[in-house]
Amino acid sequence: xxxxxxxxxxxxxxxxxxxxxxxxxxxxxxxxxxxxxxxxxxxxxxxxxxxxxxxxxxxxxxxxxxxxxxxxxxxxxxxxxxxxxxxxxxxxxxxxxxxxxxxxxxxxxxxxxxxxxxxxxxxxxxxxxxxxxxxxxxxxxxxxxxxxxxxxxxxxxxxxxxxxxxxxxxxxxxxxxxxxxx
Amino acid sequence: xxxxxxxxxxxxxxxxxxxxxxxxxxxxxxxxxxxxxxxxxxxxxxxxxxxxxxxxxxxxxxxxxxxxxxxxxxxxxxxxxxxxxxxxxxxxxxxxxxxxxxxxxxxxxxxxxxxxxxxxxxxxxx
Numbered sequence: 001x002x003x004x005x006x007x008x009x010x011x012x013x014x015x016x017x018x019x020x021x022x023x024x025x026x027x028x029x030x031x032x033x034x035x036x037x038x039x040x041x042x043x044x045x046x047x048x049x050x051x052x053x054x055x056x057x058x059x060x061x062x063x064x065x066x067x068x069x070x071x072x073x074x075x076x077x078x079x080x081x082x083x084x085x086x087x088x089x090x091x092x093x094x095x096x097x098x099x100x101x102x103x104x105x106x107x108x109x110x111x112x113x114x115x116x117x118x119x120x121x122x123x124x125x126x127x128x129x130x131x132x133x134x135x136x137x138x139x140x141x142x143x144x145x146x147x148x149x150x151x152x153x154x155x156x157x158x159x160x161x162x163x164x165x166x167x168x169x170x171x172x173x174x175x176x177x178x179x180x181x182x
Numbered sequence: 183x184x185x186x187x188x189x190x191x192x193x194x195x196x197x198x199x200x201x202x203x204x205x206x207x208x209x210x211x212x213x214x215x216x217x218x219x220x221x222x223x224x225x226x227x228x229x230x231x232x233x234x235x236x237x238x239x240x241x242x243x244x245x246x247x248x249x250x251x252x253x254x255x256x257x258x259x260x261x262x263x264x265x266x267x268x269x270x271x272x273x274x275x276x277x278x279x280x281x282x283x284x285x286x287x288x289x290x291x292x293x294x295x296x297x298x299x300x301x302x303x304x305x306x307x308x
Contacts, residue, residue: 025217031193035211049282059213061247067217092305127292134257135296145298147250155285 002076007174008085008165014100016090018044019085019170022086024079037088047182050064052156054095054180060148061085061099061178069101072171085175094179095170103174108164115160118153126154156180183234191303194220199227205234207260209244210290212252221255228262229256235271239263244278244306245286253289267299276302281308 009022019037023029034122037058045051076081085100099101103111121129137146153160158179165173190196206228214220241263246307248256258293260275267273275297277290287303294301 030215035192048280049284052283053285056247056249061245063213063215063249063251078259087247106236127288131296134253134292149249151253 002142004054004165004167004173005085008100008175010085010087012100012175012177013089014098015089015096017087017089018095020087020089021084023083024077025069025084027066030062030066032110033086034058036142042091045182050180050182057097057152057155057178057180058088060152061097061176064101064148065101068103070104070107070171072102072168073104073166091179092181093182095182096177096179098175098177100168102171105170105172108174110174112162112164115149115176117163118149121153123154123157126150126163130154152178183227183230186223189221191206192272197224198236199224201231202236204239206239206241208242208256211246212240212248213254214252214273216250217249217251217255221252221258221292225262226257228259228266232262232266232300235266235269239274241273241275242278243290246280248267256295257293260293260299264299273299275299276304277301278304278306280306289299 005022013020018040019033020166022034024165038055041051041054053168065086066155069082069084070084073078075083077083083102087098089096113146118126130147133146149160158181161177163175169171185201186197190210193211193214195208195212196209198291212232240291263273263275279286279290290301290303
């Protein structure tokens with residue numbers, strides 16, 4: 001894998017890593033990852049509401065990688081469909097979920113605007129925004145409902161931190177990190 | 183009309199829909215990547231059922247997890263139930279949530295505020 005990706009991966013890799021993955025993302029990989037993490041969480045997170053919240057955010061994060069990903073044509077990968085990076089770690093008293101994927105630069109401003117909007121909203125405003133999108137927006141062609149990021153922000157109660165790393169004139173690597181407090 | 187009985191999987195819920203008793207049960211996890219495909223037969227069944235519903239329809243929603251892709255489909259299910267209620271049949275939605283699962287309770291309250299059908303919030307205590 002390219003030096004570029006290794007650098008991004010290193011930057012995302014913080015804290016005590018529970019699961020880290022870099023590679024193709026498909027429905028089977030998502031299922032297997034969720035099964036693996038669930039069995040680890042059953043042992044290590046006794047608090048059920050926290051465990052459920054964490055699991056919910058994991059599902060949304062992984063499925064974002066499934067639904068909203070572009071692949072640069074020059075990327076050296078065996079993946080037929082999606083390529084993504086996913087790291088779950090423990091940092092102090094929080095769980096940290098970092099995801100990374102390539103995105104066409106043309107789509108970056110819309111994504112940035114959406115995350116900035118979500119980060120600017122209060123808890124009540126997020127709830128209203130969620131209900132508005134739920135009730136008014138149709139599915140995208142890939143089946144995403146446009147609710148994933150809003151849901152992650154609501155469930156964690158924390159900011160969605162993000163970075164766009166320049167990859168080429170047409171593509172960037174998008175990294176998003178969220179914390180779930182224990 | 184036929185009874186629907188879909189067995190649950192790690193990513194999709196158990197669905198039982200009985201046209202005679204009017205009892206609809208959706209239980210388990212709903213986290214498929216493509217939820218439209220999964221919920222299509224459920225929504226189609228309600229569509230047909232709405233032309234001749236039982237005097238009382240009771241819906242038991244007992245989800246452990248659901249993803250945002252499912253949340254739109256669940257709203258579609260509830261909108262069908264709203265139509266059945268508007269056609270003057272009795273409809274009740276029982277929304278189950280596990281003890282201390284405030285996210286799931288809140289999710290039920292979100293739907294309750296959108297749909298004109300009474301919800302009963304039921305906490306499952308171990």
